[in-house]
Amino acid sequence: MAVYDIVKYPAVILRKKAKTVKDISSYQREFLDNMVETMYNDEVTVGLAAQQVNLDTKLIVIDARDEKGLIKLINPVIKHREGRLVVMEEGCMSLPGVTVNVIRSPKVVIEAKNERGQPINIEAEGFLARVLQHEIDHLNGKLIIDYLNPAKKALLAISYRLKNKSA
């Protein structure tokens, strides 16, 4: 097992659409395990997408610290959204120091494959639904700052670049 370095905004890979996994091999399983270790390496992190550790492939790991526990998903897609949209402040490991109010569905149904290549469905509500939507956004090259209006986004990008100049 290994802990990967986190790719930070404005790295190009964070804007790429992740590729669909065709054959699930030991490589993907090992990569998922390393993603899990990377996620747990940071106490507050509840999810990670492959692009954040420099691989443009549809893999995510989540642990929303609820009864569903650790979830590893391959090729996840949102099949259904339900309920009145909810706004909540979110952060992201790839955007240190940034929080954004993000509007999301309170209930989702996700279709994906597990590590053994079996199709699975996940029905999620509340915080887990939010984390799933955040990570699936990453696979589509979308970040929390994309939920800001253009003026706010431009300002934030400038201050972020100034703060992270030395990094």
Ligand SMILES: [Zn+2]
């Ligand atoms: Zn994120």
